[in-house]
Amino acid sequence: MLTVPPVSLPSAMLFVSAAALVDREGRVLVQQRPPGKPMETLWEFPGGKVEPGETPDVALARELAEELGIGVDPSKLVPATFASEALGERHLLLLLYTLREWAGVPEARHASALRWVVPGDLRRLEMPPADLPFIAILEALL
Numbered sequence: 001m002l003t004v005p006p007v008s009l010p011s012a013m014l015f016v017s018a019a020a021l022v023d024r025e026g027r028v029l030v031q032q033r034p035p036g037k038p039m040e041t042l043w044e045f046p047g048g049k050v051e052p053g054e055t056p057d058v059a060l061a062r063e064l065a066e067e068l069g070i071g072v073d074p075s076k077l078v079p080a081t082f083a084s085e086a087l088g089e090r091h092l093l094l095l096l097y098t099l100r101e102w103a104g105v106p107e108a109r110h111a112s113a114l115r116w117v118v119p120g121d122l123r124r125l126e127m128p129p130a131d132l133p134f135i136a137i138l139e140a141l142l
């Protein structure tokens with residue numbers, strides 16, 4: 001008989017969508033999480049939690065407007081990959097999109113800093129554990 005190993009179930013799921021904005025030179029935008037937030041100072045892709053009643057792409061367009069001050073058409077967000085992993089008591093489902101078209105110039109409205117980097121150079125930055133597999137995927141994709 002097939003036995004399934006026991007798993008400890010999370011208390012809640014955390015749905016987050018994030019975007020790798022890609023510029024004409026193939027660089028991606030990362031932002032530094034500000035002091036006082038969990039995972040402070042780590043470099044992440046702009047984005048945030050999907051709120052009740054939102055689809056992941058609509059939530060991401062809202063987050064990009066709030067965090068970077070740019071206008072995004074949700075239909076221009078292209079699904080790239082995802083991460084699924086434990087985050088304390090909860091379980092994080094992190095959806096990563098790529099985005100090549102937006103209106104305006106990104107500015108750090110919530111983050112400590114912004115940086116444009118080629119995907120290979122993301123390895124030099126400290127990123128949340130869930131993001132680490134994204135680096136090789138972006139290198140292959142862009």
Ligand SMILES: Nc1nc2c([nH]c(=O)n2[C@H]2C[C@H](O)[C@@H](COP(=O)(O)OP(=O)(O)OP(=O)(O)O)O2)c(=O)[nH]1
Pocket residue numbers: 016017018038039043044045046047048049063087092094128129130131
């Ligand atoms: N935006 C973003 N969040 C990430 C990444 N990698 C990663 O593990 N996360 C985690 C960190 C947080 O636990 C969660 C995002 O939550 P958050 O608190 O930053 O989102 P939010 O913008 O909705 O923030 P807030 O309104 O609660 O302040 O996802 C990433 O690349 N980008």
